[in-house]
Amino acid sequence: MVQELMQNIIKHAQATAVWIQLNYRPGFLNITIEDNGIGFHINGTHNDGIGLKSIRARLKTIGGSLSIETLPQKGTEVNIDLDIT
Numbered sequence: 001m002v003q004e005l006m007q008n009i010i011k012h013a014q015a016t017a018v019w020i021q022l023n024y025r026p027g028f029l030n031i032t033i034e035d036n037g038i039g040f041h042i043n044g045t046h047n048d049g050i051g052l053k054s055i056r057a058r059l060k061t062i063g064g065s066l067s068i069e070t071l072p073q074k075g076t077e078v079n080i081d082l083d084i085t
Helices: 001-015 051-063
Strands: 020-026 028-035 065-070 076-083
Touching: 001 020, 001 028, 001 051, 001 076, 051 065, 051 076
Parallel strands: none
Antiparallel strands: 020 028, 028 076, 065 076
């Protein structure tokens, strides 16, 4: 999932920096990926391409969740939450 998100950033975001943060506590993992790219309209037609659909499908299979915060010209933050008990 991280690899797919990185590919999206490289391909679409025009970012100059990316931050990846892993937060673990017993039974729970949060992955945050943030970039300083061009962002996108969350309700736009291009926000759920093959990459994001694939990530959502994988997370649904393992009981995880995905949230995206983005604004045009303000970058994007993606949070993945996983119950790993």
